[in-house]
Amino acid sequence: MTGLHAHQVVIVGGGFGGLQAALALRHAEVSVTLVDQRNFHLFQPLLYQVATGALSPANIASPLRSLVKRQANTRVLLGKAVGLDAPRKILRLADGELPYDTLIVAAGARHHYFGHPEWEAHAPGLKTIEDATSMRRRIFAAFEAAEREEDDAKRAALLTFVVVGAGPTGVELAGALAENARHTLPREFRRIDTATARILLVEAGPRVLAGFAEEHSVNAAAALAGLGVTVRISTAVVKIDDHSVVLRHGTEEELIATGTVLWGAGVQGAPIGKAVAEATAAALDRAGRIVVGVDCAIPTHPEIFVIGDLAHVGGIDAPPLPGVAPVAMQQGTYVAKLTLARLAQRTLPPFRYRDPGSMATIGRRLAVAQVGRWKLSGTLAWLAWLFVHLMALVRFENRLLVLMQWGWHYLTWNRNARLITGRDEKPTDS
């Protein structure tokens, strides 16, 4: 056990960055407190599979306590960070205080509706387990309501799904929706033909998967079209309500009647970011990220690090790093090492992101991947996607469970986890 007077490292957030920082400190002579509002680490890249009924929430979540139980210098605390007393080095929780010597803020991001917070009620995003089960409920309830709907126009609206944003999340979501409609559900309904469902993927930018090479965008768009997804690029969403969205392409506006709008577009730093910035006079960028130096620390408070989706590293003019797991994990390792280096009166060179490559999947046996100058698409990229995501899951048990469900789904097209559960403000039959 580490002594009572050990250097106190407090980590806010048990996502990829925060968890990695805690794990990197496991042999260190410091005392680590990992604070999270939730009792589990969540593998967000597979949330879309929960939302579309392929996996269960617990398959992509692992209890935080269980992950650090063998790490005697680390404790987990279920709590909500709400503010900071920077001069006294105290983190304020909703129901208490926590003193720190080093603070690592890794609170992640939430959705951002581009100045339209009222859209959230109509177009759920995909960041939490509850987001995913809520999305799942809406998707499958829409098919149920369509089966019962007598009015042709209303039925067509119920069978219209609009996915906003064609980054990896939007592309994967649209692909999985199309597979549900074309392959999983058709034989189960008696009155509607689920294969006629209309799936629109709307992207404000000029191409899908903008973070990838241009040829990948072309491949992905073709694959989506092959699955029956209608892709609308250079198209902005200007209005969303309970029954429709309005799209704008150039000067042309189009109203789409739909019962289900899914949000895969903007993100914004978690609310605690604002409180941290105010308490430390740090700058926030336009996406609500805290601007930190090349060492991931707040310039005026070198003892406070910000990592992951909440961090804008290298100053306001540096291009922000992508909001992906490898960035957060590498930053987590970096700030853990830097903390120990400083305790040993040493320092480290600036943080540098080594891009391990990126990948996205678009339905079965098709994915795009790029590692440096290497580009891969098709079945091989899909197998690589499967392997990388499986191995990135934190627990061996989860890997087995996910692998089994993927295998099952591949053979039968069935998606067993499509439960309509929980409450919602929207009625099931409308």
Add this chain to the structure above:
Amino acid sequence: MTGLHAHQVVIVGGGFGGLQAALALRHAEVSVTLVDQRNFHLFQPLLYQVATGALSPANIASPLRSLVKRQANTRVLLGKAVGLDAPRKILRLADGELPYDTLIVAAGARHHYFGHPEWEAHAPGLKTIEDATSMRRRIFAAFEAAEREEDDAKRAALLTFVVVGAGPTGVELAGALAENARHTLPREFRRIDTATARILLVEAGPRVLAGFAEEHSVNAAAALAGLGVTVRISTAVVKIDDHSVVLRHGTEEELIATGTVLWGAGVQGAPIGKAVAEATAAALDRAGRIVVGVDCAIPTHPEIFVIGDLAHVGGIDAPPLPGVAPVAMQQGTYVAKLTLARLAQRTLPPFRYRDPGSMATIGRRLAVAQVGRWKLSGTLAWLAWLFVHLMALVRFENRLLVLMQWGWHYLTWNRNARLITGRDEKPTDS
């Protein structure tokens, strides 16, 4: 396909009884409509494993549409039955009407708080997925709150769990709670010793597992004590609020400070039972079950059958059958056959329950089972319990997933599905 003018069989409820009735009609020249509020069949006997973090909801649920998709004469309708127009043979839904020639009411039961409906908010029961995830949230949130609690008395209360009712559900729940506290959680907490958690199993009757042979009650009580569960027989609950329960044993009353009360006691017929009874002048017994004849039909309306937990078969003076899956399933098969027999101008002998035996498990490698005059307890009974429950799960995929998680849990004691999710009226940290 069955013609439009085929005999219309409407089944209310996709539980064990209703689903079995639908499956038994799969080759019949009738048109079947299965109405349920939920889109899945739920394997209730394993709900306690969801509540204690061992399994995920989808592992014990199967989409109803998927179960009958190859059955062309059957359609599934997501809807809530609210009443009956018996003379016109119309089932009223919350948002529509459904004409029937034969109606099979298999709507099951809800909890019953013995005239204290206000207890439900403090002591959740275990009938639905939401019940189970709510119970799971309370159990694991209590350990989290205890870890943060500074006050000794409050911490002791948070580590006190009271399970009401020592039937199979209560016994299995108390056993799983004890295993969590003694084996799964201890190494994960830093300030509390979860093994000191107090688990009380309270039973108003004179013994646990009252439906079993006396020697099984003795074995089960001993096994529970060995797991660290305090069993209180002949003890009634007289008060429940947010912070305590009051127990009465003889004339003695005792106040137990606790943050978590779990309800495994009385059940009562589903609300639709009352509407059906009113519309048909059928009698309800004290537990809200509809009294039907030896053919499971309402005497004044032979075209309306009631089966499963909602039925009291053979008249008000006949002893009610136990509220278990085999009863409901055999009744489902029986009324399906009787419906077809009647269409062929034949009839059938009265329904007779063939008891396949009963079993309950109390922690690892211990269960009690009895089949006719055969009694079994210990490891062999436990293996039998595992096998029977695994085989009773509806889908092969679920069997594999559950088997894998049980194996994993057996080897590691870990329970991966202990997520604190969803909202609750109770704060997480109190």
